[in-house]
Amino acid sequence: MEKLAHNSYKKILMISIVAIVVIVAIKMGIKNDEFHITQFEKAGYKIENVHIKVEDIDRPYHFIWVSDLHITIPNDEVAESDKPTVQARENAFVNENGIKSHDVWADSLPKLLDEAHADGIFFGGDMIDFCSEATVSCLKNGLSSIKTPYMYIRADHDVYPFWLTEQDLGHGKSLQDTVCKNEDIMYMEYEKFIILGFNNSTSQLPPQALEKLTELSQKNKPIILLTHVPIHSQVDSSLEDASRAAWSDRDLTWGNATTYYVPDNNTQKILDLIYAPDSKVSEVLGGHLHFSWDGKITENVHEHVFGPAFQGYIGVITIDNGR
Known part of the structure; x- marks a missing residue:
């Protein structure tokens, strides 16, 4: 009887302690699931803040952007003749502390x-620099630990087996299929807005992309477009100027006959929908250029190009009603 009473007392005591902790946490404004980025600041990351206004939204939404990490692992999969090139690339993709991209990913990011x-x-x-068993395995190990919902839009370096002994593009795509969802078009739909991702935007965009953009545009919600390759600006030449200065006089955007990525008929129709005065695309988010840029591509469509993760850039996107 005494043992039962003792156990009951211990149980009541534990419940009381938990209740006190919860009350104190509430009063102090502490929430385990509250959005915060102080861990990036403490680790020395460069935060790029993007604010997107959506009318009548019920609460702020917070997203994080990571691109152009270029995980590079120069193992025996690399062709002997290309090992110096790959070694040089591994040494180039380091942060300010000299930590290589694959170590940044494996250790902490x-x-x-x-x-x-x-x-x-x-x-x-461009999360990886070339598609090999080793780089994909490294990427998968990190992604498997992430509980937050995510969307991974690929680019050429994610899929192509650059510098490998076995130059099998089909195998590269099969490897990427084992990582996570790998469809031509991916999207997240919320009550007041839509996130739409173009996969493999270093290649011509497929008919499915046009069909999905057309379909989602009819829902009369603002669309936030994710694309590795940025969209050429029709109203601000500074994006083209910066790209040509950084990339040997190449405008590495999707746009027209003068840009590096020249659209075919289908991709042009997609660009026409984005450039249209009544376009439902309100924001374009991209990477690829290894520098940051912020501006408009039309009078109504804003674009932000994020700096590369291998240099420590992390994008923080806040969507709210602007009040």
């Missing part, structure tokens, strides 16, 4: 991303 408690994470392409 996935944990920091999950600790933010964002509504979602956008991996914007």
